[in-house]
Amino acid sequence: MAYPSVDIVAFSRPGGESCAPSRARPVDLVHLARQTMGDRALEQEVLSMFVQQAQSVKDQIRRANAEQRRFLAHGLKGSARGIGAFAVAEICGKVEDEPTSEAGMRKLARAIDDVRDFVATINR
Template sequence: MNDTPVFAPPDSGSGLRSEERPVDLVFLARQTGGDRALEEEVLRLFSKQATVLGNELRSQQDEDARRRNAHTLKGAARAVGAFGIAECAVRIETEPDNPAPVTELLREVEAVRDYIESLLR
């Protein structure tokens, strides 16, 4: 199997190494078997899901609901290679009453959404 991602990173001159990108494209290519259409669909779905769950996490007061949504988002993020979001979600799972990880997660979701948009143009 080819380890080269199907998507070329936007603005290749940006100096971002693959481990600094919001989505690990090599990991995603492995997950999808290099199927570009599938990669695009997965990224679109993840972007929507991350936005919805992020907004729910911001507004939820119930710690159990926060843990459940953080757990769901963690799994989805790991599946597409958005490991920064997954790390934030782990912190929310372990500290559901702390607003700081939610704020960090929302920033990370925005960065990932912007990155995905740049890939899908």
């Protein structure tokens, strides 16, 4: 039995595959579509889990010490890269390097809020 190619499966539904790759958006939908092979339900589930993780990190990181901030930022950075939230990932890398930077904490909180708002908008 012949199976459809990955390209056909991944791009048979509307979503990120109809967008140009963009690091300007809070989530690069093209990257996300590739990661989920175009499965819209999986995209929504992954985004929901990421928003929950990001909100949890946002709540915890302010009261964490420098070592804990590095740990939290590192974990979120990997998840952010996985879904295409590249701005969050980049800021997390900076937080890892400078865990006591209050400016970094504010930037991270804003980036997390941007992703949350973006996900809420595309799920309407």
